[in-house]
Structure formats: structure tokens, C-alpha cells
Amino acid sequence: MSSDRPSSSIDRRVLISGMALLPALSGMRLVGIAQAQTTQGGSLASWNDGPAKQAILDFIKATTDRASPNFVPPEERIATFDQDGTLWVEHPIYSQVIYCLDRVPAVVEKNPKLKNVEPFKTVLSGNREAIAKLSMHDLEKILAATLTGMSVDEFNAEVKKWLTAAKDPRWKRPFTDLIYQPMLEVMQYLRGNGFKTYIVPGGGQDFVRVYAEGVYGVPPEQVVGTAGGTKLGYHKDGKPFLTKEPRLLLNDDKAGKPEGIHLMIGRRPYAAFGNSDGDRQMLEYTGAGDGARLKMLVMHDDAKREYAYGPAQGLPASKVGTFTQALYDEAKKKSWIVISMKNDWKRIFAFEQPA
Amino acid sequence: MSSDRPSSSIDRRVLISGMALLPALSGMRLVGIAQAQTTQGGSLASWNDGPAKQAILDFIKATTDRASPNFVPPEERIATFDQDGTLWVEHPIYSQVIYCLDRVPAVVEKNPKLKNVEPFKTVLSGNREAIAKLSMHDLEKILAATLTGMSVDEFNAEVKKWLTAAKDPRWKRPFTDLIYQPMLEVMQYLRGNGFKTYIVPGGGQDFVRVYAEGVYGVPPEQVVGTAGGTKLGYHKDGKPFLTKEPRLLLNDDKAGKPEGIHLMIGRRPYAAFGNSDGDRQMLEYTGAGDGARLKMLVMHDDAKREYAYGPAQGLPASKVGTFTQALYDEAKKKSWIVISMKNDWKRIFAFEQPA
Numbered sequence: 001m002s003s004d005r006p007s008s009s010i011d012r013r014v015l016i017s018g019m020a021l022l023p024a025l026s027g028m029r030l031v032g033i034a035q036a037q038t039t040q041g042g043s044l045a046s047w048n049d050g051p052a053k054q055a056i057l058d059f060i061k062a063t064t065d066r067a068s069p070n071f072v073p074p075e076e077r078i079a080t081f082d083q084d085g086t087l088w089v090e091h092p093i094y095s096q097v098i099y100c101l102d103r104v105p106a107v108v109e110k111n112p113k114l115k116n117v118e119p120f121k122t123v124l125s126g127n128r129e130a131i132a133k134l135s136m137h138d139l140e141k142i143l144a145a146t147l148t149g150m151s152v153d154e155f156n157a158e159v160k161k162w163l164t165a166a167k168d169p170r171w172k173r174p175f176t177d178l179i180y181q182p183m184l185e186v187m188q189y190l191r192g193n194g195f196k197t198y199i200v201p202g203g204g205q206d207f208v209r210v211y212a213e214g215v216y217g218v219p220p221e222q223v224v225g226t227a228g229g230t231k232l233g234y235h236k237d238g239k240p241f242l243t244k245e246p247r248l249l250l251n252d253d254k255a256g257k258p259e260g261i262h263l264m265i266g267r268r269p270y271a272a273f274g275n276s277d278g279d280r281q282m283l284e285y286t287g288a289g290d291g292a293r294l295k296m297l298v299m300h301d302d303a304k305r306e307y308a309y310g311p312a313q314g315l316p317a318s319k320v321g322t323f324t325q326a327l328y329d330e331a332k333k334k335s336w337i338v339i340s341m342k343n344d345w346k347r348i349f350a351f352e353q354p355a
Numbered sequence: 356m357s358s359d360r361p362s363s364s365i366d367r368r369v370l371i372s373g374m375a376l377l378p379a380l381s382g383m384r385l386v387g388i389a390q391a392q393t394t395q396g397g398s399l400a401s402w403n404d405g406p407a408k409q410a411i412l413d414f415i416k417a418t419t420d421r422a423s424p425n426f427v428p429p430e431e432r433i434a435t436f437d438q439d440g441t442l443w444v445e446h447p448i449y450s451q452v453i454y455c456l457d458r459v460p461a462v463v464e465k466n467p468k469l470k471n472v473e474p475f476k477t478v479l480s481g482n483r484e485a486i487a488k489l490s491m492h493d494l495e496k497i498l499a500a501t502l503t504g505m506s507v508d509e510f511n512a513e514v515k516k517w518l519t520a521a522k523d524p525r526w527k528r529p530f531t532d533l534i535y536q537p538m539l540e541v542m543q544y545l546r547g548n549g550f551k552t553y554i555v556p557g558g559g560q561d562f563v564r565v566y567a568e569g570v571y572g573v574p575p576e577q578v579v580g581t582a583g584g585t586k587l588g589y590h591k592d593g594k595p596f597l598t599k600e601p602r603l604l605l606n607d608d609k610a611g612k613p614e615g616i617h618l619m620i621g622r623r624p625y626a627a628f629g630n631s632d633g634d635r636q637m638l639e640y641t642g643a644g645d646g647a648r649l650k651m652l653v654m655h656d657d658a659k660r661e662y663a664y665g666p667a668q669g670l671p672a673s674k675v676g677t678f679t680q681a682l683y684d685e686a687k688k689k690s691w692i693v694i695s696m697k698n699d700w701k702r703i704f705a706f707e708q709p710a
Binding site: 075078152196205206209213219220221223227229230231232239240241242249250255258259262263264265266267281284285288 | 430
């Protein structure tokens with residue numbers, strides 16, 4: 001593990017060319033953090049009847065019915081969910097990257113020397129075409145500058161402030177409104193049946209923890225994401241505090257997902273949900289266990305209500321969350337369930353009326 | 356972080372000179388893993404009335420009574436416990452080090468070249484005086500050889516087998532019988548009042564997880580210990596598995612305890628229990644939060660029923676879990692509660708009759 005990687009956040013596949021699609025960096029108005037919209041009694045109200053919904057119902061019956069040969073004791077009931085593209089919108093650019101770009105002016109204000117230093121100069125210019133062409137190396141500099149070097153408490157406060165103000169340019173809503181309502185219902189349904197639900201994002205663990213409890217009903221200790229080290233220091237009055245360091249401990253993508261699950265949970269999940277090649281190993285690891293194991297992939301095939309992208313839909317690869325043909329083939333071969341957003345979901349977001 | 360440290364286990368302070376005190380490496384007879392002895396209704400039956408017991412009762416009242424100004428919402432109720440010397444016997448040598456020494460013959464059998472290589476040669480000799488003189492560097496070689504290089508499943512099976520067979524030489528009982536009954540009662544009492552109890556050992560996370568659920572009632576996902584990386588691989592049939600690597604991710608001692616708590620829990624504890632300088636930062640971090648926070652240190656001052664060691668008792672420093680005079684002074688200054696095993700506990704172990 002090299003120690004000069006940013007303790008961040010996103011996967012190397014995240015290119016920022018999607019930014020050219022954005023009308024502007026997100027506006028900053030106070031709108032309040034969205035709360036999870038609950039459905040009564042853990043139903044799957046936003047799901048159409050079909051093989052995906054049926055697979056979830058069958059899995060719960062198999063694992064929670066004491067008469068079932070595949071009954072799972074409550075303490076072993078673990079379900080893991082990727083976040084970007086699985087629980088909320090990831091296209092055309094990960095929300096956490098927007099956060100980092102939005103934070104650049106504040107970083108430069110604190111350290112004015114950066115004003116004329118790349119890549120900060122380009123980000124400050126607001127030239128979206130130029131920003132979209134920044135290299136991976138440039139992006140890592142931005143991530144390191146905006147996600148590390150401050151105390152954990154300062155970081156949490158900044159993210160919270162941003163979440164209440166920033167808006168997605170397409171829907172003109174806070175990013176936390178762009179949670180997939182059917183997936184919230186699956187999480188609630190699993191929890192209602194004794195499962196502990198974990199979020200296992202490729203993105204930054206500290207970032208997701210700020211809103212996971214309010215938005216997903218998932219406490220911070222059940223967020224297993226890309227994580228950097230922290231360093232204990234002391235204020236003058238002797239009070240200790242933790243500073244976020246640019247030292248990567250866990251890159252929670254691909255093989256890093258099962259490795260992170262072992263590190264932070266220490267049990268193999270019984271259910272795993274993803275949407276891209278970055279989630280393949282997590283689903284394989286889940287499927288390698290005994291008994292009933294639920295493996296599901298969200299396919300983005302709804303250009304009208306959300307987005308359609310990726311080779312599995314015969315479309316060009318996206319810059320985010322690539323669902324390759326190879327993954328699709330593996331899913332079919334291993335009887336993983338592919339969720340069609342277009343066909344399986346009555347609605348995508350809580351603010352929509354069901355179709 | 357250097358990458359050549361073993362993904363182990365114990366703190367550099369652990370010297371193995373205590374081994375000279377052992378009559379022999381632990382015997383291997385089947386005795387069954389001890390289960391936690393429960394008391395009715397989460398009482399503190401093994402505690403004498405006194406300031407330590409009262410502090411626990413007061414803390415629970417302050418944090419769980421809705422009318423209290425220091426009421427804590429259930430989801431934020433986190434309590435952390437060091438293990439060695441806080442929850443079970445650590446003197447004269449950490450049980451996990453005995454495990455590693457006991458594993459050396461099997462490692463050499465698999466890799467016969469090691470037979471004449473130090474430090475394995477010395478361990479195989481059974482010469483306790485020579486073993487006790489092994490250097491820290493030698494010990495790290497033993498830890499790396501016995502704690503890494505195998506699959507997670509193989510490691511878990513080996514530890515489980517060892518725990519059912521190995522015995523502490525003084526009490527002639529399985530190591531898992533040597534849990535402090537009063538501390539089990541505190542854990543149960545806290546859980547009965549809505550707290551999540553975490554074990555935050557300096558020792559290896561994977562080691563403690565094998566027995567934490569059965570012995571302490573703490574699930575693997577609530578063990579935050581020293582942790583190494585794992586690496587995903589595939590069997591010939593395509594099934595994935597994780598191999599334990601000699602790559603340290605978290606050295607869960609001193610500053611590493613609050614750092615590990617942030618990494619794995621992401622919340623500040625409301626209660627923290629330790630017994631040595633290695634736990635100081637965890638208690639400071641706990642105490643730096645608002646409201647009622649319980650900080651307790653177990654002091655080993657009972658030479659008859661357990662051991663007495665450390666400067667806080669005016670005795671020479673131990674090779675394990677050093678409770679220095681400086682820590683004792685800090686505890687007094689900050690009103691941390693020092694638990695006297697001799698005076699505060701009616702009995703030490705579940706197999707004893709209360710005094």
C-alpha cells in the first residue's frame with residue numbers, strides 16, 4: 001500500500017468528465033437534510049411484482065422461517081449495500097466529488113498560495129470543460145486537500161452544512177432526496193426481519209456516515225467505506241481530537257469490499273446489493289457461503305426516470321459504476337438477480353408518485 | 356506505517372520474559388469453551404458496594420433516565436472495553452502469545468526448513484529460559500508465522516480448536532474461564548440498558564472475534580482490535596477466500612485505540628474501561644465528550660485471588676499492561692474511577708464462590 005494516496009473517497013475509475021454535463025457546481029441554499037421516507041410495515045410498496053421482488057420475499061422466508069433448512073440465526077443476519085448507483089444516483093458524477101469541488105474555494109481561502117496552483121486554479125475558474133479534463137492525479141490532489149487535514153469534527157460539520165444547501169442540478173433537490181425509494185424499502189424490510197444493514201460504499205466512509213443514519217436508518221458503525229487513517233492530537237486545554245490524514249487504510253472497491261467487510265464486520269453477508277464491476281467481489285464472497293444468499297445488481301436502464309448507461313444495456317460505458325457485459329454474464333451464470341429500474345420499480349424516488 | 360510489521364496481535368511492550376514463570380506451554384486437552392456465566396437481570400452481584408459500583412449505577416441513571424439532563428439516545432450508547440487485564444487475565448503473559456508459541460510446531464511441520472532457524476528452533480527446544488529471552492524482533496517473526504499466511508477460515512478453526520484444549524497453568528482451566536465475572540456483569544448491565552458493548556483489545560481482532568460472542572456476548576462486528584490486511588484469492592472452483600497478510604492496518608494500542616474507534620465505530624464512547632497506559636488515550640477521548648461519561652480503570656491489586664503488579668500498587672512494572680503512577684495520577688486528577696480488584700469485587704471468576 002502506498003502511503004501517498006489520498007485517504008479518500010472514490011475509485012480510480014471516477015473520471016470527472018461527467019462534470020461537463022453539469023450546468024454549474026451545486027448551488028448553496030438551505031433546504032434541510034432529507035429524511036428517509038418510510039413505508040408502512042416494511043412492505044415493498046414501490047416494487048412491481050416480478051422475479052426481483054419475488055427473490056427478496058423468497059430469501060426472507062428461507063432465512064427467517066425456523067422450519068426452513070436455510071434458517072439463519074438473527075445475530076448472523078448481515079446485509080451489505082453498495083451506495084453510489086445502488087442506493088442513490090451516481091450519474092453523471094459522484095456526489096462526493098461535487099462536494100470536494102465545492103470545497104475548493106474554502107481551501108484556497110485558508111491557503112491563498114494555492115490560488116495559482118493547479119489543479120485548484122482550474123477548479124476556481126469555473127470552466128467546466130477544463131475541470132472535466134483534469135487528470136486522475138489532479139483529482140487526487142483535490143480529494144486530499146478537501147477530505148484530509150482537518151479534524152473529524154470539522155469535516156462532519158462541513159459535510160452536514162453542504163448537504164443542507166447543495167442541490168442536484170437535474171432534479172433541483174438535495175442529493176439526499178435522490179435515494180432510490182425501492183432500495184430504502186428493501187433495507188427496512190430486511191431490518192424488520194432481523195438483518196443488520198450495512199452500507200459498503202466505494203466512497204468515503206466518513207462522508208457517508210454524516211447522513212447515513214438520518215437518510216438510510218444506518219448508524220455510522222454500519223458504514224464500511226473507503227477509509228483513511230486519523231491521528232490523535234491534543235488541544236491546548238488537553239482535550240484530544242482526531243485529524244483526518246491522507247493515508248489510505250481501505251480502498252473499498254472490488255477486492256477491497258470483501259476485505260473491508262472482513263475487517264469491519266468479520267462475518268460473511270447473507271445478502272449483498274451492488275450495481276457495478278466494483279461490487280462483483282462482494283457478491284461473489286456473499287455467494288460463496290452456505291445456505292440461502294441473496295445477490296442483487298441494480299441495472300440502470302431507465303433513461304426517462306433516472307439514467308440508462310453501461311454495456312449491460314448495450315450502451316457506452318459510463319464514467320461511473322460500470323456494469324460490464326462480463327458482470328452481466330456472470331450474474332446470469334450464477335443466478336444473481338438483476339434489478340431493472342425500468343421494469344421492477346414503480347417509482348425511483350420518494351418524491352415521485354408511483355407509476 | 357511500515358509494511359513489514361506482523362498483522363498481529365500484541366503491543367511492543369509485550370515481552371515474553373513472563374514465560375519463565377510458566378510451568379510449561381499450555382496442555383492440550385478437550386474441555387469445551389466456557390460460556391459466559393450470566394447473572395439475573397443484569398445485576399452487579401459480584402460487586403461490593405463502594406464508589407466503583409456506585410459510579411456505574413449513577414452513570415446508567417444519568418444516561419438512560421429521560422428526565423436526566425445527560426440522557427443519551429439509545430443509538431448513541433456505546434461502551435468500549437480493553438480486553439487483556441480488563442476483561443480477563445493478562446499476567447504473566449498474554450494468552451494470544453501462548454497461542455502463537457503453541458502453534459510453532461505445526462508451522463514447522465508445514466515448513467520443515469524452519470526447524471533449524473531461529474527463533475523457531477528455540478521455541479521448539481521447550482527451553483523456557485531461552486524462550487523468555489527472545490527479542491521483540493524474534494517474537495514478531497513468531498507472530499507473523501502463526502497469525503498470517505493462512506485463510507481466515509483456517510485461522511478461525513485453529514483458534515477454536517486451541518481454545519477448547521489449552522489451559523492456563525495456574526488455574527488449570529481454559530483461558531476463557533479466566534474472564535472477570537464482575538466485568539461480564541458490567542457488560543450485561545450496560546447492554547440491558549441499551550448500550551452496545553465493544554471490545555477494543557490491543558490484541559488481534561481476528562483472534563478475539565473467535566470467542567467474543569460465546570464468552571462475552573459481543574458479536575465479531577463489535578470487536579475493534581489490532582488488525583492486519585487480508586487479500587482476496589480464488590480456489591480452483593472459483594470460490595473466493597481471504598488470506599491473512601502480514602500488513603498492519605491498525606495497531607490498537609495507545610493513540611491507536613481512539614483512532615481505531617473512529618475507524619470502526621465512528622462515534623465517541625460514553626463509557627470506556629481499561630487497565631493500563633495503553634488505554635489512557637481511549638479514556639481521554641471518551642472523557643472529552645459532553646455529558647456523563649464513565650471512565651474506569653481496573654487495578655491489579657489482588658495477589659491472592661489474581662495478581663498484584665504495577666507502579667500504581669507500589670510494585671515493580673509488569674511486562675504486561677503497565678498501570679504507571681502517571682496514569683494513576685491522571686485518573687485521580689480527572690476523577691476517573693479506579694477499580695480495586697481486591698476491594699471492589701466479591702469474586703474474580705465465575706467459578707469462585709463470592710467472598
